[in-house]
Amino acid sequence: MRAERISEVTTNRLSLYLRCLNELALKGDVSVSSEELARICFLNSAQIRKDLACFGEFGVRGVGYEVEALRANLKRILGLNRVHSIAIAGAGRLGSALADYYAGGGRGFQVKAVFDIDETKIGRKVGGVEIFDVKNFSSIVKKGNIEVAVIAVPAEAAQETLEMIEAAGIRAILNFAPVPLSAGENVKLNTVDLSTSLENLSFYLKGNGNGSRVHPR
Amino acid sequence: MRAERISEVTTNRLSLYLRCLNELALKGDVSVSSEELARICFLNSAQIRKDLACFGEFGVRGVGYEVEALRANLKRILGLNRVHSIAIAGAGRLGSALADYYAGGGRGFQVKAVFDIDETKIGRKVGGVEIFDVKNFSSIVKKGNIEVAVIAVPAEAAQETLEMIEAAGIRAILNFAPVPLSAGENVKLNTVDLSTSLENLSFYLKGNGNGSRVHPR
Numbered sequence: 001m002r003a004e005r006i007s008e009v010t011t012n013r014l015s016l017y018l019r020c021l022n023e024l025a026l027k028g029d030v031s032v033s034s035e036e037l038a039r040i041c042f043l044n045s046a047q048i049r050k051d052l053a054c055f056g057e058f059g060v061r062g063v064g065y066e067v068e069a070l071r072a073n074l075k076r077i078l079g080l081n082r083v084h085s086i087a088i089a090g091a092g093r094l095g096s097a098l099a100d101y102y103a104g105g106g107r108g109f110q111v112k113a114v115f116d117i118d119e120t121k122i123g124r125k126v127g128g129v130e131i132f133d134v135k136n137f138s139s140i141v142k143k144g145n146i147e148v149a150v151i152a153v154p155a156e157a158a159q160e161t162l163e164m165i166e167a168a169g170i171r172a173i174l175n176f177a178p179v180p181l182s183a184g185e186n187v188k189l190n191t192v193d194l195s196t197s198l199e200n201l202s203f204y205l206k207g208n209g210n211g212s213r214v215h216p217r
Numbered sequence: 218m219r220a221e222r223i224s225e226v227t228t229n230r231l232s233l234y235l236r237c238l239n240e241l242a243l244k245g246d247v248s249v250s251s252e253e254l255a256r257i258c259f260l261n262s263a264q265i266r267k268d269l270a271c272f273g274e275f276g277v278r279g280v281g282y283e284v285e286a287l288r289a290n291l292k293r294i295l296g297l298n299r300v301h302s303i304a305i306a307g308a309g310r311l312g313s314a315l316a317d318y319y320a321g322g323g324r325g326f327q328v329k330a331v332f333d334i335d336e337t338k339i340g341r342k343v344g345g346v347e348i349f350d351v352k353n354f355s356s357i358v359k360k361g362n363i364e365v366a367v368i369a370v371p372a373e374a375a376q377e378t379l380e381m382i383e384a385a386g387i388r389a390i391l392n393f394a395p396v397p398l399s400a401g402e403n404v405k406l407n408t409v410d411l412s413t414s415l416e417n418l419s420f421y422l423k424g425n426g427n428g429s430r431v432h433p434r
Contacts, residue, residue, distance in 0.1 A: 011420050015413040019395060042397045078416050079423035093314035098411075100310050109415050148418055172418035174411075178236060180259045188421040190414045194315075194391075196232040197407045198303075198326050199295050201365055201389035203228050204405040206296035 011078070013051055016041050018074040024067050033064035080108045087141055087170070089161045090152035091116035091131045094176055098150060100127030112144045138168040151175040162189070228295070230268055233258050235291040241284050250281035297325045304358055304387070306378045307369035308333035308348045311393055315367060317344030329361045355385040368392040379406070 006014075020040045024032055034052075038045035049059070057073060059065045075081045083105050088095045091114045099111045114126055115134040122133045132140055140146075149165040151158055151173060158177030165173055166184050175181060175191045183189040223231075237257045241249055251269075255262035266276070274290060276282045292298045300322050305312045308331045319328045331343055332351040339350045349357055357363075366382040368375055368390060375394030382390055383401050392398060392408045400406040 006420075008417060011417050012410075012413050015410075015416040016397060018416075019412070020397070040397070042399055077420075079419040080416060084415075084419055084422070093310070093317050097310035097314045107412065108419070147422055148415065172422050174414055174418065180233060180237070180257070182259055188418055190417060192409055192411065192414060193229075193232075194409065195236070195324065196229050197391055197409060198301075198365065199232040199235075199297060200225060200228050200407060201391065201405055202296040202301055202325070203223075203294075205301070205364055205389050 006077075010051060013043070013047070014074055014078055016043075017048065017051070018071060018078065018080070021067055021071045021074070025071060029067055031064045031066050034059055036064070075108075084109050084148050085112045085144055085146040086110065086148045086150060087112065087137070087144075087146045087165075088114045088150045088152055089134065089137070089165065090114075090150075090154075091118070091121045091126060092152060095150070095152035096126040098152065099129045103127035103129050109148065112146055113140050115140075134164070137164055141168045141170060146170065148172045148174070151177050151181075153177060155179045223294075227268060230260070230264070231291055231295055233260075234265065234268070235288065235295065235297070238284055238288045238291070242288060246284055248281045248283055251276055253281070292325075301326050301365050302329045302361055302363040303327065303365045303367060304329060304354070304361075304363045304382075305331045305367045305369055306351065306354070306382065307331075307367075307371075308335070308338045308343060309369060312367070312369035313343040315369065316346045320344035320346050326365065329363055330357050332357075351381075354381055358385045358387060363387065365389045365391070368394050368398075370394060372396045 017037065020037060023040070034045040034048045038048050041048070052065070055073070055077060057065065057070060086102060086109050088099055088111055095114055099114050102109050102111045104110070111127070111129050114129050114131045115137050116122060116131055117134050121131045124131050147170065149170045151161050151165070153161050155177045158175065158179050159181055162173065162175070162181050162183060166187055171187050173183070173187060173189045175189055178193055178195040181189065234254065237254060240257070251262040251265045255265050258265070269282070272290070272294060274282065274287060303319060303326050305316055305328055312331055316328045316331050319326050321327070328344070328346050331346050331348045332354050333339060333348055334351050338348045341348050364387065366387045368378050368382070370378050372394045375392065375396050376398055379390065379392070379398050379400060383404055388404050390400065390404060390406045392406055395410055395412040398406060
């Protein structure tokens with residue numbers, strides 16, 4: 001499978017496989033069958049075999065996949081064989097929660113800097129990461145080789161924050177602001193929209209649609 | 218459009234229209250054309266006209282849609298004409314951030330209770346909401362008519378937390394734990410998977426795929 005042909009849905013499944021393999025590695029498992037991996041991931045084994053065969057991972061009959069080799073391969077494919085540095089715009093509760101969670105770098109991403117306009121926050125630390133004046137965003141991003149930015153500012157400031165991030169040369173952005181944003185063509189903008197997720201639950205509670213037995217992907 | 222035929226993608230667009238209409242109402246706008254609504258939502262106007270025509274909202278030529286009437290209609294369709302009560306399992310940074318954000322009830326959802334196993338947290342408040350012992354989850358949920366639960370616990374506790382939530386009779390769940398979960402058939406489980414979103418950005422940075430000009434939905 002050539003990388004550029006991999007869809008986002010497939011990428012998301014590769015992330016899921018990697019997470020489940022990490023669990024197996026922690027338990028000390030050396031190999032796993034596609035059936036067992038399927039059971040852990042709540043997917044069917046044919047889907048897993050198909051995805052993995054696409055990039056040359058063929059399980060050995062009676063043995064399955066080698067856990068460490070498959071982990072390394074998935075990390076390489078997803079670009080996770082190195083740690084990506086993150087900047088977070090917005091040192092509110094959400095920005096702080098993310099800084100704390102991703103401060104260590106153990107999850108493949110490391111928060112290097114948090115930014116805010118609030119002078120009472122600037123210079124303080126959150127999860128061990130310093131909060132900087134947003135005025136210095138571009139210079140700190142460039143100095144720290146930061147490649148990923150998170151938008152955790154109020155909705156009304158989200159578009160201008162996005163434009164500041166783009167102007168600093170960052171091309172991969174995770175947005176938490178519940179508003180539509182317009183990004184440049186060479187920018188990948190993923191939005192995590194909590195309000196829409198909740199409203200979708202509200203719609204379900206009205207008696208519409210089916211529940212899902214399986215972790216939805 | 219019969220409600221049960223509305224797909225999740227459409228529901229998500231209805232959420233977006235509602236959010237943009239709320240902005241227009243704040244500005245004091247009385248009516249909006251489909252072209253103007255499309256511009257604000259970064260969608261095309263034909264899509265909007267199609268979605269809205271499905272449930273009987275026809276704009277008036279030369280006037281467009283009445284903002285207040287359309288807002289009320291969208292709220293009714295999404296079940297947002299009343300406030301839903303939320304319980305949050307996990308009083309860590311993420312659970313606390315959510316409790317703070319949704320404490321007021323002004324966003325259509327109101328956090329009524331936060332739960333944790335940590336005795337040093339129990340009895341304290343976050344965003345004005347009390348943190349309860351998770352042992353009392355079921356009784357507090359029933360007493361408070363809580364319909365929506367959020368899973369904000371560590372990955373290894375997520376499945377048992379889900380089962381506890383289901384046992385308390387809650388059918389609409391928002392999960393933040395980055396692990397596959399198995400939910401019952403009559404439960405709607407929406408997962409917000411931050412790690413997968415970040416890994417997808419990592420994949421993009423490797424030079425794969427296209428960026429998006431428009432807020433992706």
